[in-house]
Amino acid sequence: MSDTLSPIDTAKFVAAKRAVEFVEDGMKLGLGTGSTAAWMVKLLGERIRTEGLRVTGVPTSSRTAALARQVGVNVVSLDEAKWLDLTIDGADEFDPDLNLIKGGGGALLQEKIVATASDQMLVISDISKQVETLGAFPLPVEVIPFGWQTSKALVEEALSSMDVLGETSTLRMNGDRAFVTDEGNHIIDLHLQRIGNARQLSLVLNQIPGVVENGLFIDICDIVIIGHGDGRVEARDINTGAVEEGHVELAESDNIFL
């Protein structure tokens, strides 16, 4: 399919390419974070450049904000935009109900606020992130730095009475320092293997003092676009039940990204 991209990266690229076709002139967009979302932002920039597409974008991280400005997106804050037509973002896992684990890139807080403030959330993913039951990917929980060890202990205590397979948690590191989110917080990654009741776990975690938000996105995602290494894409809409299958051809113009 591509001489320069691995099958996984090709899958991410074609999912992103199909997703930007959902964008219409004048839309207010939430712009996700991560390697798949970065393709989407670049491809959006290409439509702005070549078609004169006019969109306003609310980025979900400082990284995405920098990239969006670079490719010509009119970047505004969520408070300026108020409400969004569509958010396009990646995910770490999605289940058959399109519930998600997000936050592998540490941007879950802004991502959840932005997706919730959108008419529709569209997730772009390669097939490897599809699971029957969420939980193999470590679940990120954002905590404020004050008393984070206490919050971590309280999270572990809460896990002991939940329907999960593992109960350990680790502070996310950036080299030899604690990882710091765009909001100045830390992330505790929960190693759960399998989450029996994701809705309940999300509610329980957010009750713990010091916890700001967790990476479970329940009933937020509307559509997933799944890319494959051979260029096939599948779009599933959880609201209508519609499944659309197609194939994205890499064009000459895509070479600037690859």
Ligand SMILES: O=C(CO)[C@H](O)[C@H](O)COP(=O)(O)O
């Ligand atoms: O939630 C996220 C960032 O916080 C990302 O969407 C998620 O980690 C997927 O990233 P990638 O597209 O690089 O696989």
